[in-house]
Amino acid sequence: MRKEIILDNYEHPFHKGLINDDDYILVNANSDTCIDEINLMVKLVDDKIVDAYFDGEACAICTSSTSLMVNKLIGKTLEEAVTIYNNFKNMINEEDYDENILEELIIYDNIAKQPNRKKCALLPWMGFEKVVGQVKK
DSSP states (O other): OHHHHHHHHHOOOOBBSSSOOOTTTEEEOOOSSSSSSEEEEEEETTEEEEEEEEEEOOHHHHHHHHHHHHHTTTTTTTHOOOOOOHHHHHHHHTTOOOOHGGGGGGGGGTGGSSHHHHHHHHHHHHHHHHHHHHOOO
């Protein structure tokens, strides 16, 4: 099941493709160890993520993680999104997390067994972290 979800989100990612709209925060996240590079656009209205898109070149893990992240975060408040991010990061780093918060994102729970793939799964979330940083300025 994991492999199917990852491949489906790699081959048919949710909201892939950037749009031309200045109401979105645009950030870039790229890996210093591989080709993965993601551009992430997030639109916030009254502290709520109302829309998001991404584009870039990345492996199946990174692309699927981005697709699932975007789908999960749309409709969430910034505070809810940060809670999801913290739980995802903790899961990847084998720290305490609430799997109920992560729902479908739980498919990456064994990524720690492949340390070189951790960054692939976390890269889009690093982009999200940049979005949060821009909002909190």
